[in-house]
Amino acid sequence: MNYLADVSTLAGKDLRLELRSRDTVPAMLLFVVATLVVFNFSLPAGASQEAAYGLLWAALVFTAILGLTRAFAAEREQRVLDGLVLAPCDRSAIWLGKAIAVVAFLVLAEVVALPAFALFFEPVSWELVAAVALADLGFAGVGTLLAAMAAASRARELLLPLLFLPLVIPIVVGGVGASIADDPGRYLGFLALYDLIFAILSWASFEYVVTE
Amino acid sequence: MSTSLLNSRAVALAAAAAGLLLLGLVLAFYWVPNAPIEGFRQRIFYIHVPIALTAYACFFWGAWKALRLLWTRDQRYDLESYTAVHMGVIFGVLTLVTGSIWAKTSWGVWWTWSERQLVLFLVLFLFYSAYFMLRYSVDPGPRRANMSAVYALFGVVLIPVSFLAIRLAEGLIHPVVFDRDIGSNLAGSQLLTFVVCLAGMLALAGSLYVNELTGKRIDARLAELREALS
Amino acid sequence: MTTAEKYVTAAYLVVLAVVLAYVVIYAFKLSRLEREVAELAELARRRMETAPEQEPAREEVAG
Numbered sequence: 001m002n003y004l005a006d007v008s009t010l011a012g013k014d015l016r017l018e019l020r021s022r023d024t025v026p027a028m029l030l031f032v033v034a035t036l037v038v039f040n041f042s043l044p045a046g047a048s049q050e051a052a053y054g055l056l057w058a059a060l061v062f063t064a065i066l067g068l069t070r071a072f073a074a075e076r077e078q079r080v081l082d083g084l085v086l087a088p089c090d091r092s093a094i095w096l097g098k099a100i101a102v103v104a105f106l107v108l109a110e111v112v113a114l115p116a117f118a119l120f121f122e123p124v125s126w127e128l129v130a131a132v133a134l135a136d137l138g139f140a141g142v143g144t145l146l147a148a149m150a151a152a153s154r155a156r157e158l159l160l161p162l163l164f165l166p167l168v169i170p171i172v173v174g175g176v177g178a179s180i181a182d183d184p185g186r187y188l189g190f191l192a193l194y195d196l197i198f199a200i201l202s203w204a205s206f207e208y209v210v211t212e
Numbered sequence: 213m214s215t216s217l218l219n220s221r222a223v224a225l226a227a228a229a230a231g232l233l234l235l236g237l238v239l240a241f242y243w244v245p246n247a248p249i250e251g252f253r254q255r256i257f258y259i260h261v262p263i264a265l266t267a268y269a270c271f272f273w274g275a276w277k278a279l280r281l282l283w284t285r286d287q288r289y290d291l292e293s294y295t296a297v298h299m300g301v302i303f304g305v306l307t308l309v310t311g312s313i314w315a316k317t318s319w320g321v322w323w324t325w326s327e328r329q330l331v332l333f334l335v336l337f338l339f340y341s342a343y344f345m346l347r348y349s350v351d352p353g354p355r356r357a358n359m360s361a362v363y364a365l366f367g368v369v370l371i372p373v374s375f376l377a378i379r380l381a382e383g384l385i386h387p388v389v390f391d392r393d394i395g396s397n398l399a400g401s402q403l404l405t406f407v408v409c410l411a412g413m414l415a416l417a418g419s420l421y422v423n424e425l426t427g428k429r430i431d432a433r434l435a436e437l438r439e440a441l442s
Numbered sequence: 443m444t445t446a447e448k449y450v451t452a453a454y455l456v457v458l459a460v461v462l463a464y465v466v467i468y469a470f471k472l473s474r475l476e477r478e479v480a481e482l483a484e485l486a487r488r489r490m491e492t493a494p495e496q497e498p499a500r501e502e503v504a505g
Contacts, residue, residue: 050384142366149359155349163346163363166339167370170377177384190380194373201369205362208282212354237454253446256453263457306460310453317449420464427471434478441485 006089010097015104017074024070028063028109033116035059040120052121053128053179057172059113060132064139064168065161067105071098071144072151081151085210095144095206102140110136127188131178134191138171141195145202148209170194222426225419232412239405247402253317258405260310262413263303264329268371270300270417271336275368278361290357291432293364294347295425299417301340307333328378335374339367 018024039055075081084094110132118124143164150160171194177187240258247254274296281289311330316322325331343363350356398406 145362149346149350149363152355152359153346153349154351155345159342159345159349162342166335166342167366169335170370170373173377173381177380181384187380190376197369197373198366201366205282205365208358208362211358251446252444253450255450259454259457302460302464306457309456313449313453313456317446416461423468427468427475430475434475434482437482438478438485441482441489 003090003093006093007096007100010084010094011100011104014098014101018101018105024067025105025108027070028067028105029112031066032059032063032109032113035062036113036116036120049122050180052117054176056113056117056121057135057175057179060110060135060175061139061165061168061172063109063113064106064136064143065164067102067109068139068143068147068164069150069157069160071102071147075151081148081210091207091210092203094210095148095203099140099144099202102144103136106136106139107133125179127184128179130188131175131184131191134188134195135171135175137195138191138198139168141199141202142167145206145209148206152210167198222419222422225415225422229412229415229419232408232415236405236409236412239408244401244405250318253314256310256314256317258409260307260314261406262410263310264307264333265410266413266417267300267303267307267333267336269414270296270303270421271340271364271371272368273421274300274364278364281357281361282365285354287354287357290360291428292425293361295421295428297340297343297364297367298424299421301337301344302420303413303417304333304337304340308337326382328375328382331378332371332375335378336367336371339370343367 036056036059039052039059043051043055072081075084081094085091114124114129114132143160146163146167147160150156150163153159171191174187174191174194178184178191181187236258240255244255244258246252274293277289277293277296280286281293308330311327311333312322315324315327315330323330343360346363347356347360350359
């Protein structure tokens with residue numbers, strides 16, 4: 001299956017690049033932990049435990065933006081994206097490969113962030129972990145597409161958050177819901193639905209974002 | 213693309229808008245009786261909800277034109293999609309403002325997170341404002357047209373997903389629930405007034421759309437002429 | 443006017459204000475378009491005046 005081979009080559013390229021340069025994931029790790037520390041100071045004394053979960057999700061969103069801003073940075077600097085687009089592979093494979101790499105980066109950051117959160121604030125349930133995993137798919141899916149758009153613009157790093165934040169509001173709702181509600185299943189189901197819809201949409205439309 | 217065909221449509225739409233809206237205003241202020249529970253202030257319904265529905269219609273129209281662009285690669289759909297989204301944002305802002313006034317008169321607050329439509333429009337306003345940021349920061353051309361089209365499509369998919377999210381969020385975050393006795397049981401006279409106002413608003417949006425599109429097309433042709441002459 | 447009436451009227455007036463603002467903005471745009479057309483007409487006229495001198499040269503190049 002040529003398509004899957006392309007996807008794994010592309011994802012592997014990003015992962016290997018990151019392994020060698022080690023600039024994105026450490027930054028995301030440091031950012032999310034620093035944000036959690038800031039939250040300690042921004043939460044008033046009598047704040048409910050639920051507020052902490054809300055702030056965790058805010059931290060995850062901004063960490064995702066940080067990681068995504070780097071997603072096409074390397075390509076831009078070396079104009080590899082133009083080359084990739086000319087390559088005889090389905091353009092959507094570029095999206096899938098990149099999204100897989102972004103998920104990997106997010107998971108690595110969360111492996112540190114979630115224990116840190118449990119240590120500083122509130123316990124982390126299995127539903128929360130499931131929600132974070134589903135949210136990662138959502139962040140990577142739409143984020144990769146939007147990062148490609150932002151990379152083609154003049155505003156670049158400024159544009160990505162503007163495009164990203166409104167689209168991921170449903171993810172935040174699903175995530176916070178799964179963290180604090182009595183029936184997290186409903187919110188997890190919603191996250192899965194979001195992921196499915198937007199993954200299909202991003203996969204199908206990536207081709208148009210990178211070509212004329 | 214000829215602008216003369218647009219001109220006859222423009223006149224028809226503008227006349228329809230003027231007539232329908234005038235009629236709607238008369239009906240809304242003079243004819244329709246006061247709502248039983250809400251009283252006089254329920255009349256904002258006749259301008260707020262038609263504007264909201266018109267905004268949705270504009271976004272869907274923009275997404276349809278975006279789909280046509282991606283399907284046929286015909287660049288003229290880019291301007292049509294852009295203009296439709298622009299109309300949608302204008303009507304969206306109006307929805308937020310009239311909704312806010314309605315909230316103030318109903319519950320004494322200018323904003324409440326428990327009014328689903330308002331929250332949805334706020335999210336959409338953010339989303340479509342970013343649409344304009346996107347357009348301004350990419351150089352004109354087929355690439356920008358494609359990206360705008362994809363983004364417009366994401367927008368209409370976001371509408372139902374966001375609505376679902378907002379409903380789910382109500383379970384967690386906002387215990388204060390304001391309730392309002394709207395649209396579920398509209399008496400005959402109320403329904404008629406509503407329909408007239410809705411038709412008028414749609415005609416108004418169509419009229420503004422055609423005008424703006426003509427203006428943008430003329431802009432483009434003048435640019436071409438300037439190229440050719442210099 | 444009761445408070446309720448004031449708010450209802452305010453809502454309708456806001457809509458009117460936005461539509462009228464649109465009309466004003468459009469008036470500006472139309473005057474700009476008029477100016478551009480005038481400029482381009484001037485450019486075209488000047489082109490037509492210098493054209494007869496250039497034609498023999500153009501024919502040589504084309505032929």
